[in-house]
Amino acid sequence: METTVKKKGNGRKKIEIKKIEKKSNLQVTFSKRRAGLFKKAAELSVLCGVDVAVIVQSPAGNIFSSGGPSAIDSIIDRYLAATSQDGDRKNNMEIMKEIEVHEKVVKENKDLKGISKMGSEEFWWERRFDDLDVNELEEYIAAMEGLKKNVLAKVQELAARANAAPPPP
Amino acid sequence: METTVKKKGNGRKKIEIKKIEKKSNLQVTFSKRRAGLFKKAAELSVLCGVDVAVIVQSPAGNIFSSGGPSAIDSIIDRYLAATSQDGDRKNNMEIMKEIEVHEKVVKENKDLKGISKMGSEEFWWERRFDDLDVNELEEYIAAMEGLKKNVLAKVQELAARANAAPPPP
């Protein structure tokens, strides 16, 4: 038998909406809720077909944030372009890699600061990057992380449709 | 007895995260979720003491969004300034009025378009207003509505502190 002394989680408790004092607690809550906020934003974006952006200032330091689905679409475009060249040997892992590449590209754009190819409406939110710091970009990347699942779903859908393209009779 | 034939709401059902086709449904979902998103953003802001902004593009048309707590702070400043002039005869209803005034001011700024006093970092998000339309401002106002409770709490706290200022001995 067991000693029955294994009380697991106590379950959620209600909290007041006021500044959290306990610092460690604040950090955890920040992480969880930021993730939740990004998820909700992504869902709203997909469900209603609208562009959504969320910008937060981390407690530690500077600002930063998540981009809209336009960015996601461009990632998908790049992926589909790549697969049509290489055949279908890229897998989901590769898709994730693609996303990470995108993240790097954005980061590099930040370093260049002279961004001229970024003038389109689609990247309005990226225009702010030349004002931002590296930490802020990390926030952005974190946001992209949160969207990976959605991207994956979208990509799979599009890829499946692309593969279903009928060959010439 | 009753005929037991009064099936009320069926309750929430799970939905896929994909673009909603039924237009009426989309409109409802957009409204609800946008409100929810703003609420979550406001909570994150208060709980963690960080600046949060949400920007969404309405399905109907253009962009717009909700501002960070900096805006709230400025509202509080204005309120405290007003109360120190008029004594303490303003009540909570008046505070709400103050907020509405602020909303109008923003709207007017939109019409002026030449905004020069808005150059500070604190109002970065307002800089976009000259690109926006009236409908978008209404969205902004709706967002402010959602934050009124937080403002009220904050104002009461600050007002109490102000009133507690010790008279010269």
Add this chain to the structure above:
DNA sequence: ATTCCTATGTATAAAAG
């Protein structure tokens, strides 16, 4: 800092007013 767990608080899809 992430991740898993569990018990709950919240958000919300549908239906009804």
Add this chain to the structure above:
DNA sequence: TCTTTTATACATAGGAA
């Protein structure tokens, strides 16, 4: 069209690993 109700799905605080 907006608000309220109902029944549930989902998010998340606290604790532990």
